[in-house]
Amino acid sequence: MDTSTPASGHSEPPARRRTGGRSARVRAQVLDAVGVLLVEGGYDALTVDAVAERAGVHRTTVYRRWRDVGGLLADVLDAAAADDTWSPPDTGSLEGDLTALNQEVYDALAAGPSVSTALIAASFRSPEAAGALARFWADRYERCAAVVSRAVARGDLGAATDAHALLVTATAPLYHVLLLLRDEPDPGLPRRAATAAAAAARAGAFAARDTAPGGAGP
Amino acid sequence: MDTSTPASGHSEPPARRRTGGRSARVRAQVLDAVGVLLVEGGYDALTVDAVAERAGVHRTTVYRRWRDVGGLLADVLDAAAADDTWSPPDTGSLEGDLTALNQEVYDALAAGPSVSTALIAASFRSPEAAGALARFWADRYERCAAVVSRAVARGDLGAATDAHALLVTATAPLYHVLLLLRDEPDPGLPRRAATAAAAAARAGAFAARDTAPGGAGP
Amino acid sequence: MDTSTPASGHSEPPARRRTGGRSARVRAQVLDAVGVLLVEGGYDALTVDAVAERAGVHRTTVYRRWRDVGGLLADVLDAAAADDTWSPPDTGSLEGDLTALNQEVYDALAAGPSVSTALIAASFRSPEAAGALARFWADRYERCAAVVSRAVARGDLGAATDAHALLVTATAPLYHVLLLLRDEPDPGLPRRAATAAAAAARAGAFAARDTAPGGAGP
Amino acid sequence: MDTSTPASGHSEPPARRRTGGRSARVRAQVLDAVGVLLVEGGYDALTVDAVAERAGVHRTTVYRRWRDVGGLLADVLDAAAADDTWSPPDTGSLEGDLTALNQEVYDALAAGPSVSTALIAASFRSPEAAGALARFWADRYERCAAVVSRAVARGDLGAATDAHALLVTATAPLYHVLLLLRDEPDPGLPRRAATAAAAAARAGAFAARDTAPGGAGP
DNA sequence: AGGTAACCGAGACGGTACGTCACGTCTTCAC
DNA sequence: GTGAAGACGTGACGTACCGTCTCGGTTACCT
Numbered sequence: 001m002d003t004s005t006p007a008s009g010h011s012e013p014p015a016r017r018r019t020g021g022r023s024a025r026v027r028a029q030v031l032d033a034v035g036v037l038l039v040e041g042g043y044d045a046l047t048v049d050a051v052a053e054r055a056g057v058h059r060t061t062v063y064r065r066w067r068d069v070g071g072l073l074a075d076v077l078d079a080a081a082a083d084d085t086w087s088p089p090d091t092g093s094l095e096g097d098l099t100a101l102n103q104e105v106y107d108a109l110a111a112g113p114s115v116s117t118a119l120i121a122a123s124f125r126s127p128e129a130a131g132a133l134a135r136f137w138a139d140r141y142e143r144c145a146a147v148v149s150r151a152v153a154r155g156d157l158g159a160a161t162d163a164h165a166l167l168v169t170a171t172a173p174l175y176h177v178l179l180l181l182r183d184e185p186d187p188g189l190p191r192r193a194a195t196a197a198a199a200a201a202r203a204g205a206f207a208a209r210d211t212a213p214g215g216a217g218p
Numbered sequence: 219m220d221t222s223t224p225a226s227g228h229s230e231p232p233a234r235r236r237t238g239g240r241s242a243r244v245r246a247q248v249l250d251a252v253g254v255l256l257v258e259g260g261y262d263a264l265t266v267d268a269v270a271e272r273a274g275v276h277r278t279t280v281y282r283r284w285r286d287v288g289g290l291l292a293d294v295l296d297a298a299a300a301d302d303t304w305s306p307p308d309t310g311s312l313e314g315d316l317t318a319l320n321q322e323v324y325d326a327l328a329a330g331p332s333v334s335t336a337l338i339a340a341s342f343r344s345p346e347a348a349g350a351l352a353r354f355w356a357d358r359y360e361r362c363a364a365v366v367s368r369a370v371a372r373g374d375l376g377a378a379t380d381a382h383a384l385l386v387t388a389t390a391p392l393y394h395v396l397l398l399l400r401d402e403p404d405p406g407l408p409r410r411a412a413t414a415a416a417a418a419a420r421a422g423a424f425a426a427r428d429t430a431p432g433g434a435g436p
Numbered sequence: 437m438d439t440s441t442p443a444s445g446h447s448e449p450p451a452r453r454r455t456g457g458r459s460a461r462v463r464a465q466v467l468d469a470v471g472v473l474l475v476e477g478g479y480d481a482l483t484v485d486a487v488a489e490r491a492g493v494h495r496t497t498v499y500r501r502w503r504d505v506g507g508l509l510a511d512v513l514d515a516a517a518a519d520d521t522w523s524p525p526d527t528g529s530l531e532g533d534l535t536a537l538n539q540e541v542y543d544a545l546a547a548g549p550s551v552s553t554a555l556i557a558a559s560f561r562s563p564e565a566a567g568a569l570a571r572f573w574a575d576r577y578e579r580c581a582a583v584v585s586r587a588v589a590r591g592d593l594g595a596a597t598d599a600h601a602l603l604v605t606a607t608a609p610l611y612h613v614l615l616l617l618r619d620e621p622d623p624g625l626p627r628r629a630a631t632a633a634a635a636a637a638r639a640g641a642f643a644a645r646d647t648a649p650g651g652a653g654p
Numbered sequence: 655m656d657t658s659t660p661a662s663g664h665s666e667p668p669a670r671r672r673t674g675g676r677s678a679r680v681r682a683q684v685l686d687a688v689g690v691l692l693v694e695g696g697y698d699a700l701t702v703d704a705v706a707e708r709a710g711v712h713r714t715t716v717y718r719r720w721r722d723v724g725g726l727l728a729d730v731l732d733a734a735a736a737d738d739t740w741s742p743p744d745t746g747s748l749e750g751d752l753t754a755l756n757q758e759v760y761d762a763l764a765a766g767p768s769v770s771t772a773l774i775a776a777s778f779r780s781p782e783a784a785g786a787l788a789r790f791w792a793d794r795y796e797r798c799a800a801v802v803s804r805a806v807a808r809g810d811l812g813a814a815t816d817a818h819a820l821l822v823t824a825t826a827p828l829y830h831v832l833l834l835l836r837d838e839p840d841p842g843l844p845r846r847a848a849t850a851a852a853a854a855a856r857a858g859a860f861a862a863r864d865t866a867p868g869g870a871g872p
Numbered sequence: 873a874g875g876t877a878a879c880c881g882a883g884a885c886g887g888t889a890c891g892t893c894a895c896g897t898c899t900t901c902a903c
Numbered sequence: 904g905t906g907a908a909g910a911c912g913t914g915a916c917g918t919a920c921c922g923t924c925t926c927g928g929t930t931a932c933c934t
Contacts, residue, residue, distance in 0.1 A: 022930060023879070044343060047920060058881045063922065065879095117342070120398065124339035125262060134400045168391050168399075169414050175398060176390035180338065182352050196387050196415075196423035203417035205410075240899065241910065265889060276912050281891060283910090458925085459884060480779060483915060494886045499917065501884090556834060557778035560771070561698060570836050605850050608830035609822050616774065616829060617822075618788045628859075632823050633850075635857035641850035701894060712907055717896065873934100880929070890919075898911075903904100 027075075029055040030062060034076050038118040046072070046122070070126030073119065077132035081139055088144045094151040095191075095198045098170045101144065102190030105171055109178040110185040120179065141167055157201055160208040169206070170197035245293075247273040248280060252294050253333065261336040264290070288344025291337060295350035299357055306362045312369040313409075313416045316388045319362065320408030323389055327396040328403040338397065359385055375419055378426040387424070388415035465491040466498060467515060470508050471551065479554040482508070506562025509555060513568035517575055524580045530587040531627075531634045534606045537580065538626030541607055545614040546621040556615065577603055593637055596644040605642070606633035681729075683709040684716060688730050692772040700726070700776070724780030727773065731786035735793055742798045748805040749845075749852045752824045755798065756844030759825055763832040764839040774833060795821055811855055814862040823860070824851035 033054035037045050046069055052059040066072045089100035108116045123130040141164055148163035173193040177183050200206065251272035255263050264287055270277045284290045307318035326334045341348040359382055366381035391411040395401045418424065469490035473481050482505055488495045502508045525536035544552045559566040577600055584599035609629040613619045636642065687708035691699050700723055706713045720726045743754035762770045777784040795818055802817035827847040831837050854860065 021879095021932095026880080048922085049920065058883095060882080060923090061880055068922085121339075121342035123398070123400075124335070124342065130400055133398075137399055165391075165410065165414075168394055169387070169411070172390035172394035173386050175394050176386055180341075180351075180393060181355055181386075182341075182348060192383065192423075193387070196383075196418040199421035199423040200414040200418040203421055205414035205417040244911080266891085267889060277890095278892085278913080279911060286891080462885080484917085485915060495916095496887075496918085497885060504917080553778070557775075559834075559836075560775035560778060566836060569834075573835055601846065601850075604827050604830055604835075605823070605847070608826035611834060612822055612826035612829050616777070616787075617791055618777075618784055628819065629823070632819070632854040632859035635859040636850040636854040639853035639857055641846075641853040702896085703894065712909090713896095714907065714909090718906095722896085876931100876933085878929100878931080880927105882926085882928100883924100884926105885924080886922095888919105888921080891917095893914105893916075895913080895915105896911105897913100898909105900907105900909085902907090 026055070026057055026061060027065070030057060030066070030072070031076050031079060034072050035115065038115045039113075042113050042118040043122040043125070046118070048072075068126075068128075069122070070128035073122050073126060073129035074132035077119065077129070077136050081132075081136045086140070086143070088147050090147075090150065094147070094154075094156050094201070095194055097147040097150070098167075098194030098197060099191045101147070101167075102171060102174055102194050105174045106178070106185075106187075106190045109174065117179065151201075158204065158207060161201060162206040162208050166197055166201050166206045169200060170194050244273070244275055244279065245283070248275055248284070248290070249294050249297060252290050256333045256336040257331075260331040261339040264336065264340070266290075286344070288340065288346035291340050291344065292346040292350035295337065295347070295354050299350075299354050304358070304361070306365050308365075308368065312365070312372075312374050312419070313412055315365040315368070316385075316412030316415060317409045319365070319385075320389060320392055320412050323392045324396070324403075324405075324408045327392065335397065369419075376422065376425060379419060380424040380426050384415055384419050384424045387418060388412050462491070462493055462497060463501070463511075466493055466502070466508070467512050470512050474551045474554040475549075478549040479557040482554065482558070484508075504562070504564075506558065506564035509558050509562065510564040510568035513555065513565070513572050517568075517572050522576070522579065524583050526583075526586065530583070530590075530592050530637070531630055533583040533586070534603075534630035534633060535627045537583070537603075538607060538610055538630050541610045542614070542621075542623075542626045545610065553615065587637075594640065594643060597637060598642040598644050602633055602637050602642045605636060606630050680709070680711055680715060681719070684711060684720070684726070685730050685733060688726050689769065692769045693767075696767050696772040697776040697779070700772070702726075722780075723776070724782035727776050727780060727783035728786035731773070731783070731790050735786075735790045740794070740797065742801050744801075744804065748801070748808075748810050748855070749848055751801040751804070752821075752848030752851060753845045755801070755821075756825060756828055756848050759828045760832070760839075760841075760844045763828065771833065805855075812858065812861060815855060816860040816862050820851055820855050820860045823854060824848050 030051060033051045034046065037050055037054060048062050048069060049059060051069075051072060052062045055062075062072070066075060089097055091097050091100055108114055119129065119133060123133045144167050145163040148157065148161055148166055151157045152159050152161060170193055173196075174189060177189060178185065248269060251269045252264065255268055255272060266280050266287060267277060269287075269290060270280045273280075280290070284293060307315055309315050309318055326332055337347065337351055341351045362385050363381040366375065366379055366384055369375045370377055370379060388411055391414075392407060395407060396403065466487060469487045470482065473486055473490060484498050484505060485495060487505075487508060488498045491498075498508070502511060525533055525540075527533050527536055544550055555565065555569055559569045580603050581599040584593065584597055584602055587593045588595055588597060606629055609632075610625060613625060614621065684705060687705045688700065691704055691708060702716050702723060703713060705726060706716045709716075716726070720729060743751055743758075745751050745754055762768055773783065773787060777787045798821050799817040802811065802815055802820055805811040806813050806815060824847055827850075828843060831843060832839065
């Protein structure tokens with residue numbers, strides 16, 4: 001569940017949509033500039049003026065196509081979500097998969113003023129950005145459902161396990177501790193949160209609503 | 219673990235501290251104005267100008283004493299944390315306590331643009347606000363340790379259970395789902411998250427590091 | 437040597453330069469407002485805010501184009517210096533010319549809080565204004581050299597007379613008495629100062645350095 | 655006619671008038687601070703706050719006793735005018751005396767941002783300062799009348815010569831050139847202006863009004 | 873190939889908020 | 904009870920971005 005990848009994965013092969021046209025080139029320059037500025041100074045550094053200057057493009061152009069900072073962020077996020085081939089780790093065990101996932105999140109969030117942090121901060125002030133971020137995460141959680149399916153297939157979890165709830169329980173503590181509580185980074189956290197979620201899952205805590213909890217499938 | 223109470227817990231007893239002093243009166247007016255504006259328009263509505271006007275006080279006075287919006291929020295939070303008598307619920311069971319706690323959080327976060335949301339948004343842009351929020355939460359989690367102690371006393375949990383980890387696991391999904399993922403509010407969420415955390419705790423997932431979980435030791 | 441004309445010489449023909457462009461219109465409005473405010477309240481009344489309001493223009497626009505009050509004054513002066521057709525009086529005699537010149541200065545300075553006074557006051561606090569004022573005066577003294585040339589042509593003065601020195605001697609007492617000493621206005625002053633300067637000139641006091649005064653040299 | 659002495663002649667031996675009382679000490683500290691600040695940053699640096707801090711006195715005290723910056727300057731000037739023993743030079747000739755006088759003025763004005771310049775600048779914005787400066791100069795011109803008397807006694811000038819007019823003619827060009835026109839400092843200026851004034855005087859240009867010009871007295 | 877419509881560059885403007893400085897008044901608290 | 908210390912109201916400063924507008928000049932694409 002890496003939130004830092006969206007901005008990257010996009011600056012290298014700008015092939016698609018840049019059909020030689022100036023418009024496509026401008027878009028690429030602007031989106032790149034957004035990423036750079038986010039890394040450098042967080043959301044507060046992400047002014048339309050700065051983006052335009054960084055992208056070597058005129059302010060007016062940015063306003064014309066993206067309307068405001070929220071639109072910029074949404075475009076960046078959606079662009080990243082579009083052409084990314086991320087898939088959840090497959091370590092052979094539920095704990096292993098969850099821990100690996102958490103480690104990605106941890107790395108993205110613990111690294112000082114990361115793009116992830118900036119995007120999340122932005123989402124509190126821009127509906128567009130919030131929407132795009134929600135879509136991004138929804139996509140990621142969807143893909144991660146594979147982790148749960150595999151555990152079910154292994155007989156490790158009951159068939160009715162609510163994948164989304166399990167994944168949220170596993171990852172939420174990382175966001176909470178690192179972003180909100182702002183505790184000191186604790187390298188053991190990813191594993192412990194993964195373990196706790198796995199334990200709860202085995203105890204049947206995420207049995208789907210229409211299934212009796214505790215009565216974990218065959 | 220209610221993050222919305224801080225601002226409110228202060229407007230009711232406006233008597234104290236206003237012992238005739240103009241300064242104290244000004245402070246109270248300003249802090250009240252902050253609360254009102256946060257509720258009305260969220261963090262983005264919290265400009266120094268607006269606060270000053272609302273408080274019937276001059277702009278420069280606000281700058282003199284609080285320096286910026288972050289300082290205002292920090293003062294509000296600290297003031298709230300100072301004179302508040304909040305204590306965790308005591309329902310007689312671990313699940314019950316955690317669910318009640320979660321319900322408070324849920325109510326605070328699900329209510330549209332709440333003060334809590336605004337404060338959290340602010341914490342991403344103001345170190346002072348972030349610090350005050352961290353202090354506030356630290357205090358709350360500390361008090362909530364009682365919930366775990368009681369469970370231990372009841373023989374419900376192992377003596378070495380890491381209260382903070384347990385509480386974070388219980389509450390984090392709420393913040394994650396409501397603030398970050400921005401899912402539709404789900405009234406069952408508080409209870410489910412509480413249940414999952416309790417299940418993990420009983421499975422020994424929060425055994426303190428130096429102690430064997432569940433006495434599984436050597 | 438009238439220092440008050442610059443601002444005025446510009447409000448009458450408001451047609452030119454306002455060729456439909458908004459920028460030109462704004463400039464004209466602002467420069468007019470400067471003149472009006474200077475007359476009404478002197479230099480201290482010349483705040484950027486007041487100018488902007490008077491001109492029906494936004495504060496930031498003034499800052500953008502003129503930076504500060506000094507820039508405004510410099511522009512006003514330069515604009516006045518640009519399109520003005522002033523030329524020194526020609527009365528047929530040196531004393532007559534100098535007296536007429538002095539009378540212009542006297543009228544400009546004796547009239548209460550004149551624009552001239554305000555400009556001079558401003559020049560003590562704004563390098564730009566000081567520069568513009570210096571340029572303005574240099575231009576005027578240059579044109580006035582004609583007065584001396586004519587006297588030379590009439591055989592009234594030696595060919596090597598230093599025009600600038602003579603003119604300064606003639607006009608300086610007016611500025612000194614009216615602006616610095618702040619004596620009561622004395623209507624005879626222009627003539628007396630002119631007479632004294634002419635007398636000194638005839639006595640050879642302004643013979644250029646390399647030439648003997650009065651042609652006494654070999 | 656040195657305008658820079660007022661502030662200076664007062665910082666070294668602060669003995670007189672400071673008869674031990676706290677009030678007197680405070681006054682001395684404040685007036686000293688005014689002088690220092692004027693030298694350091696000109697009139698714009700002369701804020702009540704800065705004076706108070708420099709003098710080690712509370713703002714309120716300054717407001718109580720001097721009301722504003724104008725009052726401060728007036729007090730400084732009057733204090734300087736009170737205890738100063740300045741007398742005009744006596745070189746044995748009119749030109750010599752006038753040149754020496756002019757040299758004093760020149761030195762005071764040519765030295766970059768001098769106190770003199772600051773005081774004159776201040777006089778444009780503070781009626782009190784303007785009044786005090788006028789009184790100061792009136793006193794100096796009065797004393798300088800001795801220069802003219804001596805010339806008359808020597809038979810160098812007519813008895814009816816208007817001393818004030820002569821002195822103004824001699825000194826005015828310095829102020830005009832150095833303060834208003836802001837020309838490059840020209841070391842020959844003091845002597846030339848003195849010579850021109852003396853020449854005009856000998857030509858009878860400053861014969862008192864009630865006497866026929868040219869018919870210089872017996 | 874050429875014309876047209878979309879797009880971009882350029883720059884000014886009105887506007888909101890910022891954070892600062894100095895002024896001059898007024899209030900409070902300690903002596 | 905008074906006067907120094909300090910807070911406040913007030914007005915101006917100069918700045919940063921915002922979002923809008925109007926030009927004029929390219930550029931891409933489509934007959």
